Every structure is written in structure tokens, then in C-alpha cells.
Amino acid sequence: MTDVENKKVIVIGAGLAGCEAALQLAKKGVYVDLYEMRPHKTTGAHATQNPAEFVCSNSLGSSDPTNASGLLKQEMKILGSYLIEIAEAVKVPAGNALAIDREMFSQKVSELLENNDKITLIREEITQIPQDVPVIVASGPLTSDSLAQDIKDFTGSEHLHFFDAIAPIVEKDSINFDIAFYASRYDKGEASYINCPMNKEQYEKFYEILTNAPRIELKKFEKDDKFFESCLPVEVLASRGVDTLRYGPMKPVGLVDKRTNVENYAVVQLRQDNLSASMYNLVGFQTNLKWGAQKELVHSIPGLENANILRYGVMHRNTFINSPELLNATLQCRKRPNLFFAGQITGTEGYTESIASGMLAGINMAKFLNNEELLVLPKVTMLGALTNYISNPEQKHFQPVNSNWGIVEELIVDKKIKKNKKLKNEMLSNRSIEYLKNNFKA
């Protein structure tokens, strides 16, 4: 028996990061009390009481390893992520992206937790960070108010808030396929997206409805905040100019209806949301519009004139700590070594990133309990780049970060290669995978 066995860790939050962390700890023989406040208390964004619920889109981003998010997934597979393995098992068609059936995903995570005799799932809110016991805080961007207050008191630094937004979901059977068509951009991969085309006149009408639609009144603290740039509500994007959407989520290039061979003025794309393909979400349409206005807007889109809206878009607060001041790249708290943070609350933004930091926090907490050297991944890996980024004390105006090539260690190659984006990304990706394969076995 190693030192670590029979020790117990409290993990706060059975979300993406918390479930992954708990499973990593249990793998090393550590007992885990996994606390989840739902269903007694909800976050406003979660719709079920399931562990590891996907609150918005059902996509974990690209699975192409020459894409930053795709590389992170490859790394997680090598390091033995449980949740990525489950995601692969319940994936739905989405071109190059790893999109999942969210119900099945949560169900499989629940089964793993329930069948693990080291893990106890306790349905209770934790209002204060427990003292004198090892703890992983994985309470997410919608951490309950009392715990958020305690974290604030403990860290002594201000929390930062910003927004994320949810896109509406419609029922496939209510889509008019005389107008809508299946296609992938430039015919790449499977034609799994449903596309709703618009001509100039239709786009202008849609734009007018969108820019005049009433929005849900924000609370005072929310009004002072900034939107998170990569998840801007569709109405905020639209307010930046009449063509902003046509160069963003409604980009028509490469999306041709083979029945007409016409390239359109704008296109709304819909992505499959569940395995049975009965639900589709409007890509890039996260929104804070009032529900009546959302209905009018969705019904103004050709092909969706009679769409049955299964879930309306909403906007929410997002809470994260000032990690550069508080955490090491191991996700361990500098001023309390038996306390780790994981998930979106650390500023690793996104589903995949949250699972990844949960995995690392679980691995490192087990190492900490076993008096082993903690794992610090180098910046040649995407996960190492992320954890180095969020824990860099030189970071002044800290904002959460997704996986991206800008944070990884630069390649020492000549300018010609640097300009060849595809080749450069391939080299960056190979460098990371080679490093991990040489140093780790799953």
C-alpha cells in the first residue's frame, strides 16, 4: 500500500473538472467525497441534476491535432483522461469537431462514479472551503454565492466577472428542408450541419429584427463587466456593424446548396445536439434577447419559420479567481499546499480545458498526498502552456484563456516555415505528442 491509499480528498463540484479530478484520485487509491449542490440548489444554467452536465453547446471543439483544441484532446488521451474517453464513446456527427450526446455523456460519467467504491457523491452545497483536509475546488463559473464569498475572503483578491451565453436549440422535425440543406463548408468531412440560407433582402430584415430586439435587463454588477470575446452574444456582434455576422457565424462562403448551386448572402448553421439527431443548436447564436424576441428572430430565418424552440438562449455570470496571484502551474494554491483549484474557475476557459485542468489537479493532488514531485507540464504541450499561462505571476490584467497556439513555446525554425501555418501547427503538435509519449504512459 502506498502512502496515498486510504487518504481522503474533498472535491467541490461534480461538473466537468470535479468528476475528472475525482476519477483521477480514485485511480491512485485516494478516497473522494465529491460534493454537488444540485438539485437542492441550482446554478441558473444547469438544467439537470446530472454530474458533468454540458450547459450550452454540445461540442468540445476540434479533434484535429493540428488545431489547438484538438491537440489538447490528444494530450488528454495520452495522460489518461476519463471524460475524454467517454466523450469519444458518445460522440455525434459534427465534421472535425468532437460533439457529444449530453444525456449519454452524463449518464456514463454517473455510472463510473457510482461504480467506484472510492468515490462518494454527496448532494450538498459547500459554503466554505473546508479546513485541515485536502480539497479541490471545482465549483465552476457559477460557483454558489456563499462559497464564492469564502473563496474571495480566503484569496484576499477580488473575483472577476464576465459573461457567457447560451444559443437556442430547435427540433429538427420542425425545420423546413425545402429551404434548409445539409452541407459542410467546402464539402470537408461529413455534411452534418444544417444550413439556412439567406438572400440580401432576407438578411437585412433579420438584421433589423435582431438589432431592435429587447434584451434581458442585466444586473448592476453585470453591467460593469466585459463580454468574453470568444463567446459574444449574437446581438452584441451585430451591433458592431451590419456585416459583422456575415464575416463571423453567418459566413456563407463554401456552403452551397447542391440543389441550386447558389452561394448565399448569409447562412445560419445548425449543429446536431443529441445522438438521435432530433435537436439542433444555432451555431454562434448565444444570446441575451428576451424569449419572445428570440422566437421572432429564429422564425425570421428561412427554413426555421415554424421551428419548435426546445431551449432558449440565456446569459450568465462567469466567476474565476485571479490564478496568476494564487496558483502554481500544478494548480496547487501557493498559500495552502493541500488546496487545489480546477476547471473554469481557474481561468482555463472551455469544456475541454475544464476537464484538462480537472485531470491535472487530480493527478497532482494524488502526488502531493504521496509526497511525490508534482507534475509541471512544459509549454511545448497545450496543457502545459495553459497552466503556465494562468499561473504566471507576471500576468497583469488576467483574463481566462482557451487553448491556442499563441501560448505555447515558440518553434525555433526559419521564417519560411513560420509563415506556413499548416506545417507550423503540425510541427507544434508533433512536438507535444512526442514529448508526452516519451515521458508518460496512460
Ligand SMILES: Cc1cc2nc3c(=O)[nH]c(=O)nc-3n(C[C@H](O)[C@H](O)[C@H](O)COP(=O)(O)OP(=O)(O)OC[C@H]3O[C@@H](n4cnc5c(N)ncnc54)[C@H](O)[C@@H]3O)c2cc1C
Ligand atoms: C452559461 C455558460 C455557457 C457555457 N458554454 C460553453 C460552451 O458552449 N463551450 C465551452 O467550451 N464552454 C462553455 N462554458 C464554459 C465552461 O466550459 C463550462 O462552464 C464548464 O462546464 C466548466 O466546467 P467546470 O467543471 O469548471 O464547472 P461546472 O461544469 O459548472 O461544474 C461545477 C459544479 O459545481 C457545482 N457547484 C457550484 N458551487 C457549489 C458549491 N458551493 N457546493 C457544491 N457544488 C457546487 C455546480 O452545480 C456544478 O455542477 C460555458 C459556461 C457557462 C456559464
